Amino acid sequence: MTPKPRVCEASALLIYDKIVAGYSVLAQACRATLRQSGSSCMTKAHARLALLSRPPHQPMKVKASASPSQRPASARAASACHPLPTLIAGLALPAGLMLSSGIAARPQEIGTRVGSTQPARVVRVTPKRAATVVRLSDEDRAWNAIRNSADPEAFKAFLSKYGPDSKYGRLAEQLAENAEIERLRGKEKRAADAALIMRDLAFDEFQTADLTPDGNLINPRILKSEVVAIELDREKGIALELVRVPEGEFRMGSPEQEAGRLPNEKLHDVAIPEFYLGRYEVTRQQWAFVASLPKVKEDLPPNPSQAEASRPRRPLRGAPPQADADTLPVEGVTWSQAVEFCRRLEKITGKRFRLPTEAEWEYACRAGSSKPFAFGDTLTTRVANINGEFPYGNGKPTPTAGRALPVGSLGIANAFGLFDMHGNVWEWCQDAFVEDYDYAPTDGGAYDVLNPVYRVRRGGAATFKAELCRCAMRGRAEPERTGACATCVGGTGLRIAILSQDLKLSGDDEE
Numbered sequence: 001m002t003p004k005p006r007v008c009e010a011s012a013l014l015i016y017d018k019i020v021a022g023y024s025v026l027a028q029a030c031r032a033t034l035r036q037s038g039s040s041c042m043t044k045a046h047a048r049l050a051l052l053s054r055p056p057h058q059p060m061k062v063k064a065s066a067s068p069s070q071r072p073a074s075a076r077a078a079s080a081c082h083p084l085p086t087l088i089a090g091l092a093l094p095a096g097l098m099l100s101s102g103i104a105a106r107p108q109e110i111g112t113r114v115g116s117t118q119p120a121r122v123v124r125v126t127p128k129r130a131a132t133v134v135r136l137s138d139e140d141r142a143w144n145a146i147r148n149s150a151d152p153e154a155f156k157a158f159l160s161k162y163g164p165d166s167k168y169g170r171l172a173e174q175l176a177e178n179a180e181i182e183r184l185r186g187k188e189k190r191a192a193d194a195a196l197i198m199r200d201l202a203f204d205e206f207q208t209a210d211l212t213p214d215g216n217l218i219n220p221r222i223l224k225s226e227v228v229a230i231e232l233d234r235e236k237g238i239a240l241e242l243v244r245v246p247e248g249e250f251r252m253g254s255p256e257q258e259a260g261r262l263p264n265e266k267l268h269d270v271a272i273p274e275f276y277l278g279r280y281e282v283t284r285q286q287w288a289f290v291a292s293l294p295k296v297k298e299d300l301p302p303n304p305s306q307a308e309a310s311r312p313r314r315p316l317r318g319a320p321p322q323a324d325a326d327t328l329p330v331e332g333v334t335w336s337q338a339v340e341f342c343r344r345l346e347k348i349t350g351k352r353f354r355l356p357t358e359a360e361w362e363y364a365c366r367a368g369s370s371k372p373f374a375f376g377d378t379l380t381t382r383v384a385n386i387n388g389e390f391p392y393g394n395g396k397p398t399p400t401a402g403r404a405l406p407v408g409s410l411g412i413a414n415a416f417g418l419f420d421m422h423g424n425v426w427e428w429c430q431d432a433f434v435e436d437y438d439y440a441p442t443d444g445g446a447y448d449v450l451n452p453v454y455r456v457r458r459g460g461a462a463t464f465k466a467e468l469c470r471c472a473m474r475g476r477a478e479p480e481r482t483g484a485c486a487t488c489v490g491g492t493g494l495r496i497a498i499l500s501q502d503l504k505l506s507g508d509d510e511e
Contacts, residue, residue, distance in 0.1 A: 139166060142162070152179035204417070206223060208415055210376050215396055225244065229241045230345070240345075241279040243418055245363070251269055252269070252359055253437065253472055258472070259392065263436075264435050264474055270359045270363070273444060273501075277418060278495030280329075283327055283328060284327075300337055305332055324406065328407070331490070331491050332489060334482065335480065355497065358458065359445075367416040371471075374421060377394075378391065378394060378466070381398040381401070384410070387402070387465045390467070391466065422460060422469045426457040426492040430456075433452065454487065
């Protein structure tokens with residue numbers, strides 16, 4: 001028994017395409033043959049021509065007939081009198097295949113070659129849409145690989161290669177923007193989840209001391225302060241520590257006999273409520289983390305200290321090698337950037353962080369001292385990072401770093417447990433700068449006016465002599481002016497503050 005030839009569906013479609021392409025040629029040949037043949041052939045020939053002329057959208061059933069020996073004589077004569085059956089007899093068409101425009105039939109039974117002597121069965125063919133084969137471009141393949149991505153960098157890389165005007169360019173831009181928004185939301189949520197107020201560091205020990213008038217260290221002692229920490233990134237160990245500053249009253253300003261005193265340091269009494277103040281100045285690492293969070297009102301540069309570090313400075317003697325940048329205080333910060341830093345902390349913690357007021361800052365710096373410095377009548381580089389080449393009072397010159405040092409690296413805090421309140425970098429306060437205290441609040445609040453020319457900065461910096469780092473010394477700077485000038489923000493950083501009533505500690509009893 002002769003095996004039945006198997007024809008795949010794709011081959012059948014190819015055959016059909018060839019038949020359609022040569023349809024007009026076959027029809028013309030058929031007509032010419034009919035004209036040349038006799039009338040005895042016309043009836044069956046016209047019937048076969050009608051089959052060829054059937055509109056493509058009409059389905060065609062293939063019905064088996066008897067073998068050539070069993071067919072009527074008229075049919076056998078028609079087959080012999082024109083060549084059309086002969087033309088297609090050599091094509092291997094599967095029985096049950098329906099050919100129509102854009103439609104291929106699924107062969108239900110494998111038939112025989114047209115003109116075969118083997119009998120065929122009657123088969124009803126069910127139309128089925130032919131599969132469309134599309135050759136994908138490189139851009140299509142690249143797009144299919146990233147279209148469901150949640151990474152904005154994937155869409156940015158696609159745009160970098162194919163451009164915004166490409167086939168998927170505009171969609172890629174939109175998805176990149178959406179993915180970036182989701183990434184920032186996720187980071188903000190993680191930061192908020194990690195920003196926990198903790199009591200684990202409560203009553204932390206610190207070292208303090210006093211200085212004799214000639215600068216010798218005396219009375220070193222270990223004290224304790226209540227410290228809370230805001231964990232920003234637990235894995236990287238990024239946390240902001242704040243020290244509890246007790247409420248109290250003090251005389252703000254300086255007495256007339258104090259060396260280096262300025263007229264704007266008029267003595268007056270101020271009452272300070274309990275609050276918390278940053279144990280250290282904000283570091284570059286802490287700044288960079290908060291700068292990466294979604295903005296509240298304005299953008300923050302990730303490293304404002306980079307521009308500050310490029311500013312030329314006169315090298316000073318005894319300067320130690322540069323330290324790890326992460327623990328250095330951030331500097332070169334404008335006043336509005338410092339305020340934005342506090343806003344972002346408030347957003348992720350729900351706590352009302354802010355800059356300290358000028359009165360709060362001086363009260364915290366003094367830590368109960370009524371002398372020019374928290375450590376006594378003079379100041380040296382043993383307890384503060386200042387320019388030690390110009391001693392204060394009866395002090396002696398001391399080795400000088402000439403630049404900011406890692407926060408707390410000198411190891412000596414004031415009596416409240418606050419480090420680097422004298423020197424290292426200037427620190428912004430909330431207040432607008434005015435030349436006197438005539439209208440200054442007496443409750444520890446900030447004095448402010450609309451669009452002031454200057455804002456208050458306190459504490460001095462590493463390149464300033466001791467006289468300019470006194471507790472009562474009132475520094476000023478143009479709040480948004482960067483660069484190297486006497487009133488520019490160069491060498492200025494910040495530490496954060498919050499009232500105790502605004503800092504609801506975890507574990508506090510509900511009222």
